Amino acid sequence: MDRLTLHEDPRSGNCYKIRLTAALLGLPLERRQYDILRGDTRTKEFLQNVNADGRIPVLQIDDRFLPESNAACWYLAEGSTLVPTDRFERADMLRWMFFEQYNHEPNVATLRFWLLFVGEANLSSFQRDQIMVKRAGGEAALGMMNDHLSKRNWFVGERASLADIALYPYTHVCEAGGFRLRDYPAVCAWLNRVSGLKGYVPMN
Amino acid sequence: MDRLTLHEDPRSGNCYKIRLTAALLGLPLERRQYDILRGDTRTKEFLQNVNADGRIPVLQIDDRFLPESNAACWYLAEGSTLVPTDRFERADMLRWMFFEQYNHEPNVATLRFWLLFVGEANLSSFQRDQIMVKRAGGEAALGMMNDHLSKRNWFVGERASLADIALYPYTHVCEAGGFRLRDYPAVCAWLNRVSGLKGYVPMN
Numbered sequence: 001m002d003r004l005t006l007h008e009d010p011r012s013g014n015c016y017k018i019r020l021t022a023a024l025l026g027l028p029l030e031r032r033q034y035d036i037l038r039g040d041t042r043t044k045e046f047l048q049n050v051n052a053d054g055r056i057p058v059l060q061i062d063d064r065f066l067p068e069s070n071a072a073c074w075y076l077a078e079g080s081t082l083v084p085t086d087r088f089e090r091a092d093m094l095r096w097m098f099f100e101q102y103n104h105e106p107n108v109a110t111l112r113f114w115l116l117f118v119g120e121a122n123l124s125s126f127q128r129d130q131i132m133v134k135r136a137g138g139e140a141a142l143g144m145m146n147d148h149l150s151k152r153n154w155f156v157g158e159r160a161s162l163a164d165i166a167l168y169p170y171t172h173v174c175e176a177g178g179f180r181l182r183d184y185p186a187v188c189a190w191l192n193r194v195s196g197l198k199g200y201v202p203m204n
Numbered sequence: 205m206d207r208l209t210l211h212e213d214p215r216s217g218n219c220y221k222i223r224l225t226a227a228l229l230g231l232p233l234e235r236r237q238y239d240i241l242r243g244d245t246r247t248k249e250f251l252q253n254v255n256a257d258g259r260i261p262v263l264q265i266d267d268r269f270l271p272e273s274n275a276a277c278w279y280l281a282e283g284s285t286l287v288p289t290d291r292f293e294r295a296d297m298l299r300w301m302f303f304e305q306y307n308h309e310p311n312v313a314t315l316r317f318w319l320l321f322v323g324e325a326n327l328s329s330f331q332r333d334q335i336m337v338k339r340a341g342g343e344a345a346l347g348m349m350n351d352h353l354s355k356r357n358w359f360v361g362e363r364a365s366l367a368d369i370a371l372y373p374y375t376h377v378c379e380a381g382g383f384r385l386r387d388y389p390a391v392c393a394w395l396n397r398v399s400g401l402k403g404y405v406p407m408n
Contacts, residue, residue: 053348064292068299068306075295088268091279094298095272101306102272129333144257 004076005030005060007050011117012036013109013169014069015057016203021073021165023201025080037117070097073162082165084157093156096163099141107138109170111177135178142174142184149186153193160197168194169203208280209234209264211254215321216240217313217373218273219261220407225277225369227405229284241321274301277366286369288361297360300367303345311342313374315381339382346378346388353390357397364401372398373407 004022006029008015022029034040034056042054051058051067058065059072066072077083084090111134114123123131145167148155155163172191175181181188194200208226210233212219226233238244238260246258255262255271262269263276270276281287288294315338318327327335349371352359359367376395379385385392398404 052351061292066292066295066299068302070302071295071299074298075291078291078294087279087282088265088270090282091270091275094278095270095275098272098274098302098305101302102310106306106310126333126337129330133330147256 002062003030004028005032006072007032007034007056007058007060009034009036009041009056010204012056013112013173013203014105016169017069017165018057018059018072018076020168020201021076021082021162024082024160024165024197024199025076026199027076070101070162070166073097073165077162077165082160082162084161086157089157089161093161093163096155097166099144100166103137103144104141104167105170107134107141108174108177108179110134111138111179112170112173113177115178116176138174138177138179139183142171142179142187145171145190146184146186149190153190160194164190164194173203206266207234208232209236210276211236211238211260211262211264213238213240213245213260214408216260217316217377217407218309220373221273221369222261222263222276222280224372224405225280225286225366228286228364228369228401228403229280230403231280274305274366274370277301277369281366281369286364286366288365290361293361293365297365297367300359301370303348304367304370307341307348308345308371309374311338311345312378312381312383314338315342315383316374316377317381319382320380342378342381342383343387346375346383346391349375349394350388350390353394357394364398368394368398377407 004027006015006018008031010033019029036056040046041056047054050065053067055067057069057072058067059075061075066075084093111131114120114127154160155167168191171187208231210219210222212235214237223233240260244250245260251258254269257271259271261273261276262271263279265279270279288297315335318324318331358364359371372395375391
């Protein structure tokens with residue numbers, strides 16, 4: 001594997017996904033930290049050299065740059081035990097990773113960001129108007145995860161895969177966004193299975 | 205390949221992605237059609253047998269069901285010329301597919317759905333309040349695509365991949381959501397390259 005550098009804000013669950021994947025696989029990962037609240041990813045240097053989109057995480061592989069957390073996890077894990085060998089299961093793993101970015105992150109992660117880092121008093125009225133819809137969307141996503149996990153230990157197949165890695169970070173800190181983990185017992189049991197994996201590293 | 209059935213609403217760009225992938229690969233695909241506006245995907249039968257989430261598309265592979273359009277495209281195309289053989293390019297293709305679901309579809313596709321199918325007069329005030337933000341988000345996504353395509357013919361590598369297939373459907377009908385394709389000349393040229401691919405089928 002080439003030299004790997006993670007451009008990250010350590011408070012971001014999307015960044016943590018990549019760090020967790022690398023840790024579980026025993027891959028060395030250099031870390032370059034930015035403060036997104038201070039605008040570190042909007043500087044001319046960042047936009048020109050790292051990501052024109054101004055977003056993190058970005059996984060740097062030698063001199064090539066890969067945005068999108070789940071794509072970076074895929075790059076690191078392809079061919080490893082974190083990606084199922086069965087064709088259907090591999091696609092089903094991606095299914096949960098797309099679910100994470102479409103149904104879970106925009107609700108569960110955004111409410112954590114707003115309430116924990118921006119602060120409720122500092123939200124715009126536009127943001128405040130969205131809280132209830134994002135609450136309902138996040139609860140639906142957590143409920144769907146709980147239903148799925150009530151019949152199985154891992155999202156896909158018989159062992160941990162990138163589907164679990166992608167869904168773990170924002171789920172395990174969802175209470176900071178006002179969600180109640182105790183409402184999802186199968187999710188709680190699964191969180192413990194993930195944090196018990198060999199090589200696991202915590203978020204902070 | 206097993207027997208493939210696409211559970212779809214033909215007006216959905218997410219469904220069309222899967223149909224286009226199958227067509228480009230010459231894979232036979234049975235189609236089962238639903239009217240999402242009439243609630244066809246919220247019936248007890250659909251929720252029990254096809255997708256508990258009540259969403260389409262779902263790709264049925266014999267008796268297994270795969271939601272999420274981009275995961276279904278991956279299932280069909282893995283190992284074909286639509287997926288790059290280079291490890292970085294494969295991950296970079298997924299990067300654009302996650303970009304599509306996170307930055308493009310929730311803005312570009314949602315505005316088309318609201319304005320073309322729901323009708324502006326029927327929108328809730330909550331939806332109406334979001335139009336400007338979704339307009340700006342969609343324009344940012346289209347602008348980023350245009351910048352990228354101004355220096356290359358395809359999103360990844362030297363030929364069409366699933367990144368192009370994922371981004372084509374809602375882009376080529378974005379004017380129904382109030383976007384102006386003429387503002388994005390490199391995108392227009394790319395749309396013509398996609399529709400010129402051997403095996404291409406139109407949306408309707």
